[in-house]
Amino acid sequence: MPTINENFLKLEKNYLFINIAKKVNAFLAENPDAPLIRMGIGDVTLPIAPVCVEAMKKGVEEMGVKETFRGYEDSGAGYDFLKEAIAGYYKKFHVSLELDEIRVNDGAKSDCGNIVDIFGNDNVVLITDPAYPVYVDSNKMSGRTVIYVDSNEANGFAARPDPAVHADLIYLCSPNNPTGSAYTRAQLKEWIDYAKINQAIIIYDAAYEAFITDSDVPHSIYEVEGAKECAIEMCSLSKTAGFTGMRCGYTIVPLALHVTASNREDVSIAQIWGRRQGSKFNGVSYPVQCAAAAVFTDEGLKQIHENIAYYQENAAIIAKTMDELRIQYTGGKNSPYIWLKCPNGMSSWELFDYLLYEIAVVGTPGEGFGKNGEGWFRLTAFGDRDRTIEAMERMKKLISK
Amino acid sequence: MPTINENFLKLEKNYLFINIAKKVNAFLAENPDAPLIRMGIGDVTLPIAPVCVEAMKKGVEEMGVKETFRGYEDSGAGYDFLKEAIAGYYKKFHVSLELDEIRVNDGAKSDCGNIVDIFGNDNVVLITDPAYPVYVDSNKMSGRTVIYVDSNEANGFAARPDPAVHADLIYLCSPNNPTGSAYTRAQLKEWIDYAKINQAIIIYDAAYEAFITDSDVPHSIYEVEGAKECAIEMCSLSKTAGFTGMRCGYTIVPLALHVTASNREDVSIAQIWGRRQGSKFNGVSYPVQCAAAAVFTDEGLKQIHENIAYYQENAAIIAKTMDELRIQYTGGKNSPYIWLKCPNGMSSWELFDYLLYEIAVVGTPGEGFGKNGEGWFRLTAFGDRDRTIEAMERMKKLISK
Secondary structure, X not given: OOOEOHHHHHOXXXXXHHHHHHHHHHHHHHOOOOOOEEOOOOOOOOOOOHHHHHHHHHHHHHHOOOOOOOOOOOOOOOOHHHHHHHHHHHHOOOOOOOHHHEEEEOXXXXXXXXXXXXXXXXXXXXXXXXXXXXXXXXXXXXXXXXXXXXXXXXXXXXXXXXXXXXXXXXEEEOOOOOOOOOOOHHHHHHHHHHHHHXXXXXXXXXXXXXXXXXXXXXXXXXXXXXXXXXXXXXXXXXXXXXXXXXXXXXXXXXXXXXXXXXXXXXXXXXXXXXXXXXXXXXOOOHHHHHHHHHHOOHHHHHHHHHHHHHHHHHHHHHHHHHHHOOOOEEEOOOOOEEEEEOHHHOOHHHHHHHHHHHHOEEOEEHHHHOHHHOOEEEEEOOOOHHHHHXXXXXXXXXXXX | OOOEOHHHHHOOOOOHHHHHHHHHHHHHHHOOOOOOEEOOOOOOOOXXXXXHHHHHHHHHHHHOOOOOOOOXXXXXXXXXXXXXXXXXXXXXXXXXXXXXXXXXXXXXXXXXXXXXXXXXXXXXXXXXXXXXXXXXXXXXXXXXXXXXXXXXXXXXXXXXXXXXXXXXXXXXXXXXXXXXXXXXXXXXXXXXXXXXXXXXXXXXXXXXXXXXXXXXXXXXHHHOOOHHHOEXXXXXXXXXXXXXXXXXXXXXXXXXXXXXXXXXXEEEHHHHHHHHHHHHOXXXXXXXXXXXXXXXXXXXXXXXXXXXXXXXXXXXXXXXHHHXXXXXXXXXXXXXXXXXXXXXXXXXXXXXXXXXXXXXXXXXXHHHHOHHHOOEEEEEOOOOHHXXXXXXXXXXXXXXX
């Protein structure tokens, strides 16, 4: 009989958002007419931009005509037209990328989970807590030792490196999911210095970069000196352009990133990652890549920023409500997330049930993101404007009772 | 410094088809005007069916309108409308599937590579040789012991189980890539009996099922009694409906498939696979799923079978040429591949270079699929009709010289 990978038995039975979906479905079964407002999962609600629709339809039409049909991509790393568009976008942040440093994927979650394949299982993995569950789960699935550094009230939910602790791989997410905090250039430089001292590699999740408004918060870790020698960056169009149902992201592995194998062989991380992807991934749907490239055109950027501005206004409405209710929070600025302290000493899941059953509002319990999330709660600004206002009205009535 | 997964250093430097692409590009750099005919990589050339184009355009339009926009799928396992279409397709083969047994993916290669994550690294993996390189590479990346059973001239390149050998995981591909051989019901029953005696799990790659014409060759392993207790099936729309650039496939894990963990816990393979995918995959692009569902409509099946008939006629033309040249081969029937014995005692790569440099025809050296592939060569029937005929004319002139 085959053995299974028993690391799986040590995980939580379900991925956080699948648990939440189950609880919500149970509530709806009991209360089929409840006017539910979903502010839980970080999913967008505005449609994709018209330029993306047009570009994708054109791509689909090309697939239906012999002369323009496209089969397998040679590399599976993304078409040059899209990689050039991404490189052009980074130029706006004064970051210069070679096309071979970019690999297009079907979303940041896939690469975030799969990148662990190329590293040894003896590495010490450092994750800020609370964090996106995929960082922890994907490493635990490989049986790796995960150590945590605290993001908490004391540091504004923006963990700093601890020189006394050694790590080989470091996960950072800025602007942060779930806490909404965002590292400044100076703070990221501390992490880069720490990585260099430890000869560690940073896996940097920039999925929320499009929400940055502060000029001292970098959009890419490569805006900070030294990052190209120690950091892999992952980004996604899910939040940038509403691609959660379209599925497209990208991973940047600098060509300068090398490690030494036990036989003293110098190993290029980009090459070994390409080897992994060459055997286990076959590229992103061509019409999806057409839509993705359209995001980075002038008109595309204009259109997606209208959507982002809409969500930012939602975030401001939620933040204002928290101010009125004298509820402490981080985020709401540079981020679509508001990370709030549960009122009246409630636990995360108590507040989850309270809001669900009392006012039919779904949020995400902070505890699902790690121990420092206990007593905290995440609301997202990705909803509809009227529903966001309505949810805040309901919260005001409930909590000021 | 992080250690890398050193299993990667033991692999061939490049994935087979990336090596071939490099050699072809080098040839084209020297001979920019060469009238190249590609019969190497198993990539289709006919456009996707009109029903798929229309369904996908409709899906794209829905993504551009707030009321019909779709973000994340709840499960990431595929929309019910597509899973129902797949289950309906299997009913034609008298196979009954629960929707929870089906997970939609971005192509068989991804799941084929990723499924190894859920099994222990101590399993003995049995692979027929020659084989699709992904089976071997993805297991070697995890440091697993791979044993081989020979597909060779003596057994018509259709390996049979050896009762003297124990295995925990068994990879089978029928109709076979690269050899074009296809198991009959009776032959598959031998494998199922062998798997049951060994309490092994079969990972069954049915990617070429749409090319089956013989009535005693099953389209799905589940057509054979007992398979639901021992087999996972993977299939793809890449060859069925020309989706190599569209990216959609599916994996079937029967709910009956269970193993016992070392703590005696009964573990559902479907559940643990769902846990893996829940953390490392976010589902397939909605418009792509719309196109995929259209494949399984009556009109869709009619349209894709016109394309398959075109490729089958190409296969017959190649097979006839081999007959004329008295070159021994398997496949060409139930399969888009013709697996031929290299003439004049040439090695696989010698024939590759010979055909490339003498007549500008690209094939795939059998050696790239395993040791039993040495001295053999794969041609695909996925090309354009005129080019297929032209390539065969060139081969006739060259080889009968």
